[in-house]
Amino acid sequence: MSNLETEPTERVCAPGSGHPGDVEVLDPRDVPLGGLRGMNVRRTLPQRSRSLIGAWCFLDHYGPDDVAATGGMNVAAHPHIGLQTVSWLFAGTIEHRDSAGNHAKVRPGELNLMTAGSGISHSERSTPDTTVLHGAQLWVALPERARGIAKRFDHYAPPIISGAGYTAQVFLGSLLGHTSPVNTHTPLVGAELALEPGAALDIGVDPRHEHGVLVDRGQLTLAPGSGSGTILSPADLGYAAAGCDTLRLTAGHEGARILLIGGEPLREELVMWWNFIGGSHEEVAAARDAWQATLEIAAAGPLPAGDRYGLPDGEPEPPLPAPVLPTARLLPRSQLPPLPEATPTIATTTNTTSPAAPPEMAPTATEPTPPTTQRETEVPEISEPILVVHEPDERRYAIYEGEKLAGFTAYRPTARDEGRAFVHTEIDEKFGGRGLAGTLVSEALADTRDAGLRIVPYCPFVVAWLKKHPEFEDAVDWPAA
Template identity: 40%
Template sequence: MSNLQHDCAASLSSDCERVLRTSPAQRITTHDAELGEGMMIRRALPSRQRRMVGAWCFLDHFGPVDVGTGDGLRVGPHPHIGLQTVTWPLAGEILHRDSLGCEQLIRPGELNLMTAGCGIAHSEESPAVRSPLLHGAQLWIALPEAERRREPSFVHHPQLPRLTLGDARLTLLAGEFGGERSPAQVYSPLLGLDVACAAGGTACLPLRADFEHGALVLEGEVELEGTALGIGTFLYLPPGRDRLELRSRGPLRLLLLGGEPFAETILMWWNFVARTPQEIVEAGNDWNAGRHFGEVHGYPGARLVAPATPWGAAG
């Protein structure tokens, strides 16, 4: 999805306070906004306190929202560079179209992975025939320097590895866990795990001690390492932990992200992940002028316009 918030600010990954293995866990309140059709967005990353978890640089929790009437979700064609997008619906369906000519309907339990690389455009919308409820998460992964100018691609994964650990049912979105490996191709050491648990369930999740981790509740409430978490709070865990104890306080859905601390400094603005303001200005100007990114065909509406950047041009 696009970053639809109008007060779009630049995010520099080096702005955050450096964390050590001895640093405590960090509770971060999501930045919430309502974006048309009653769609509630809770943004966990980037935030003032924490820009990234590994290469994960953007995490939005959207919905649940009733899309049974009206147009439902409508995100017009928009561009990306320097990142991968991960779409993970918990309820409802989303129709993806992109400038490579791909058209794909995604349903709960399936994953869309789009690699923007040097540049791609896409749109997302509710299909005409759809479930009444839409709910899920949208994530971005920053591409490292060696990969960020690669050719764009799109892959739909209808099946993902599933595991059971304690009372938790796990779906592996990215990386490796419990002897399983996700088919989603990523370009830095990462973990993306969906955790589902019935009320009163417990589990002990093994963690890589060289990874930093973050947890976001999508449904219900949970106690993690003695810390109570509900919807609207993101828990950041510095490297050094080799396990995570959880106890659900009700039916639970939780996203657990992890990765090696990203060694490069990234600059993120609107839908672009880059290294310099000049790259972002050029990408915005190219998009608004109809250059470089190609066309998205079939979307029943207008494409988005790149807003003015903090460094001039675009808009």
């Protein structure tokens, strides 16, 4: 399935943390897939608080959907890189076509797994005989060593296994004594389980894995190991950290149906945007450019052999163009500038006089200059991905460490909206000493310049930063003294 958001968020996906025995409840957000009458999906992965469960990086849960009212699923050809798509249905049928020449039907209780590798395109449409559509679409991030593999499609109908008060189908990995033959590139598990009313089931799991339990119907109490149980309602995704060898599932009085996913934490930092997963912003941007080139070539004639993506045969509609890349970019931790041995805490810099602040004014904060050497023990630990985000409704660029707001630089539009006057930069003192102010301002000013807008510096920190970066001079309108 394509991420059909018109402005998809670009994010760094990195393994999170958790305590064995605890359950974190991830609430879904509604995402429309086709206008006012289109079907909605409930997206529980990725979230700011948790972007991965094992290598599982995306989960859309949808239905039961009245196809007569919404038109069902109709997703034209679109690209993927760096991931595997997992389609699992409870009701209805979806027709799948891809550029590797596969044409298949996705039916309830049958796994369809598409491996994108370095590039594939596919389409998904509910069939004319489908009246109710209900299921889940999941993505698995490929590790770096597997992101360049060939495109592939696998189909598997797992047997129904049963025990006291439950039935299950294991479509990936091993669970309840059954092992799926479908190949994955990191250790994973995926299964559907149905529990009778009031049934309790202790499942032995790999303690090296973290797990997620998505409730499709009914209520379920999830208790990892000897931890206390947490009640999950329909559409909730419960997360259990690695370190437990048992999950206890207890159904409510109506019974429950769930999807259980899990895997070893993926110790890689990934950038995910739209339908692409790569190792850097540049890799994702190049994948987008390659898809747009595929569309341009296809509009003029046949695609050449060896095109990165290709297009499925027999498509009734043109393929989906890629959205515009976001105005700000993510900075994986590995790309952050080195930290100095001793850095003054950057608190608040602001200009309270209006409208002008002369560029000669002495800044109250300065951008630290990285030394030639630094002792590792003096580098503050950064435990979460660093994200710079343009928040136009707030008229600011914000910098986050994981889900925590670390600071921002505020601006106001200039006359005729030809530029941005930067008036205030602030880093929370808890995040001081990491060079985040310089990272934030450099990204905000680069994004402003790249958007063709003028930079008007009033904030003393921005003034000081610009004086050290003369390459921005052509984009700066210095305020009159």
